[in-house]
Amino acid sequence: MDIPGGSDSIDVKLPVWIPGSYMVREYAKNIESFNATNFKGELLTWKKIRKNVWRIYDLKKSGNIQVSYDVYAYRLTVRTCFVNAQYGYLNAPAFIMYTDEFRNDSLEITFNYPNSWSNLSTALKRKDDNKNIRVAGTYDELVDCPIALGNATTFKFEYNGIPHDVAVFGEVALDTSQLKEDIFKIVDESSKIYGANPLKDYLFIFHVFPKGHGGLEHMNSTSMIADPAAFVPGDRYRKMMSLVSHEYFHLWLVKRIKPKSLIQINYDEEMYTSLLWLFEGFTSFYDDYIVARAGIHNQHQYLESVVDNIETTINTPGDQIQSVAEASYDAWIKFYRSNENSKNSTVSYYSKGAMIATAINLHIIHETKGKKSLNDVMKELYEMHLADPAFGVTESNILSIFLDVTGLDMSGFFKDHIYGTIPIDYNKYLGYAGIELIRTDGHRAVSGDLGATIIAGNDFLRVQRVRRNGPAWESGLNVNDKIIAINNKDVADDISLINDIEIGEEVTFTVLRMGATYDINVTAVPSLVQDLEVTFFKKLNEQQELVRMKWIGGMEDSNSSR
Ligand SMILES: [Zn+2]
Numbered sequence: 001m002d003i004p005g006g007s008d009s010i011d012v013k014l015p016v017w018i019p020g021s022y023m024v025r026e027y028a029k030n031i032e033s034f035n036a037t038n039f040k041g042e043l044l045t046w047k048k049i050r051k052n053v054w055r056i057y058d059l060k061k062s063g064n065i066q067v068s069y070d071v072y073a074y075r076l077t078v079r080t081c082f083v084n085a086q087y088g089y090l091n092a093p094a095f096i097m098y099t100d101e102f103r104n105d106s107l108e109i110t111f112n113y114p115n116s117w118s119n120l121s122t123a124l125k126r127k128d129d130n131k132n133i134r135v136a137g138t139y140d141e142l143v144d145c146p147i148a149l150g151n152a153t154t155f156k157f158e159y160n161g162i163p164h165d166v167a168v169f170g171e172v173a174l175d176t177s178q179l180k181e182d183i184f185k186i187v188d189e190s191s192k193i194y195g196a197n198p199l200k201d202y203l204f205i206f207h208v209f210p211k212g213h214g215g216l217e218h219m220n221s222t223s224m225i226a227d228p229a230a231f232v233p234g235d236r237y238r239k240m241m242s243l244v245s246h247e248y249f250h251l252w253l254v255k256r257i258k259p260k261s262l263i264q265i266n267y268d269e270e271m272y273t274s275l276l277w278l279f280e281g282f283t284s285f286y287d288d289y290i291v292a293r294a295g296i297h298n299q300h301q302y303l304e305s306v307v308d309n310i311e312t313t314i315n316t317p318g319d320q321i322q323s324v325a326e327a328s329y330d331a332w333i334k335f336y337r338s339n340e341n342s343k344n345s346t347v348s349y350y351s352k353g354a355m356i357a358t359a360i361n362l363h364i365i366h367e368t369k370g371k372k373s374l375n376d377v378m379k380e381l382y383e384m385h386l387a388d389p390a391f392g393v394t395e396s397n398i399l400s401i402f403l404d405v406t407g408l409d410m411s412g413f414f415k416d417h418i419y420g421t422i423p424i425d426y427n428k429y430l431g432y433a434g435i436e437l438i439r440t441d442g443h444r445a446v447s448g449d450l451g452a453t454i455i456a457g458n459d460f461l462r463v464q465r466v467r468r469n470g471p472a473w474e475s476g477l478n479v480n481d482k483i484i485a486i487n488n489k490d491v492a493d494d495i496s497l498i499n500d501i502e503i504g505e506e507v508t509f510t511v512l513r514m515g516a517t518y519d520i521n522v523t524a525v526p527s528l529v530q531d532l533e534v535t536f537f538k539k540l541n542e543q544q545e546l547v548r549m550k551w552i553g554g555m556e557d558s559n560s561s562r
Pocket of ligand 1: 217246250279283
């Protein structure tokens with residue numbers, strides 16, 4: 001790094017987190033061999049004054065100073081850095097330092113990489129049309145532009161004159177014309193919700209490797225990780241399209257319309273918001289919704305995705321312990337740092353947030369007799385952002401925005417379901433559209449449930465998780481108990497013994513715990529996990545027909561599918 005000198009000392013810093021992923025990741029742990037020199041090449045003294053801050057001294061006469069360091073880059077996620085002989089994937093906050101003094105100044109970066117790599121993909125602009133020298137208006141802009149290097153399959157399309165580039169890194173057979181057509185439709189449907197697309201250009205980066213799935217949103221680009229199987233038509237393809245839709249939707253919601261508390265980023269520490277149920281949850285509602293509007297999900301598949309989210313939520317005991325507002329605030333220490341007890345004590349602001357959006361959307365359509373929907377609220381939020389870039393969403397203004405746009409007072413709903421843990425009556429809201437959820441439980445209906453996740457270890461069975469208030473919890477079976485016998489018979493690693501337990505059967509587990517053995521009796525109950533299915537009312541009244549039409553009318557019927 002070249003930094004203008006001048007003052008007595010300067011602090012050079014590396015962020016501890018990346019915006020969009022709410023966890024302190026301690027990127028500085030990967031920094032090695034830090035060095036600072038003056039313009040003559042003479043070494044300058046420096047000292048670390050925080051885990052992520054290097055203070056360089058005696059700059060007075062030194063003119064520009066140069067800072068150099070090595071970075072260990074071998075973690076392939078959408079929030080870290082990875083380099084091997086084939087490929088490079090870089091996120092600026094994980095490897096490029098900055099100074100508070102020059103954070104808002106423009107900067108340029110020169111990339112040196114093997115000649116055999118033909119692609120450098122990033123939303124950073126070229127300097128003088130030189131592919132390998134890129135510029136950013138500010139450090140924050142740089143942070144928002146992930147960088148991928150190597151050999152990619154690339155293609156592009158225009159949407160209303162806005163160029164959209166797609167770069168796919170990794171070994172995968174692609175049907176680029178299908179991919180282009182589907183991504184175009186997602187871009188179109190998302191833009192229609194807000195009524196305007198603010199982009200000058202956009203870049204989709206895919207990293208393809210086995211078992212990969214995930215993405216991170218940025219101002220004018222997104223980087224996503226996907227499995228090679230996700231590029232073949234089927235469930236996984238549609239799931240990947242939901243990811244594309246999710247990250248693209250964020251370009252409005254969270255990258256432009258922001259929580260007030262996240263407008264000015266502090267890279268040194270956690271930044272809190274209680275609104276991730278909106279920024280992530282509503283985005284999760286819209287990701288599948290847009291994929292269905294684009295004709296990639298048919299109506300049946302869309303409703304299945306709704307049911308999946310409801311099942312995920314109601315089958316999480318933590319849904320009755322933690323509100324989504326709390327889940328948002330504590331994302332840093334809970335959502336991103338899950339453990340064996342997480343399902344008992346936390347709820348996902350993604351899936352629960354998506355269900356809150358579904359319920360609110362149906363409520364608005366029903367109450368306004370189809371004149372308004374959640375889309376109108378999203379549009380208003382975007383218009384407020386356009387009118388005042390300093391506008392940010394707060395816990396109080398969001399309620400008045402709902403009231404202004406729809407005429408509906410949502411404060412009771414917020415109190416019960418966003419700040420409280422009162423279960424949402426999904427059938428009430430789905431009933432507005434003439435749809436009912438019924439419990440099926442399928443294969444679970446016949447076997448007994450112990451309320452514990454038990455896995456096979458090496459010559460024993462092990463308790464991995466215990467469900468809050470289930471039979472195992474009540475009987476005192478603990479996480480990490482080694483089960484050595486069931487009803488006095490050796491179990492070794494025969495997991496089928498667990499699966500064959502019947503409803504009402506009492507089982508004696510002999511467990512090894514901290515060097516001692518204990519007998520624990522547990523009685524199996526009917527399935528604690530609910531499987532749900534959508535059924536349609538046989539007859540709809542006019543109002544239900546109107547709500548259903550506005551919500552899922554026009555989606556492809558069940559015969560067509562990717
Ligand atoms: Zn997201």
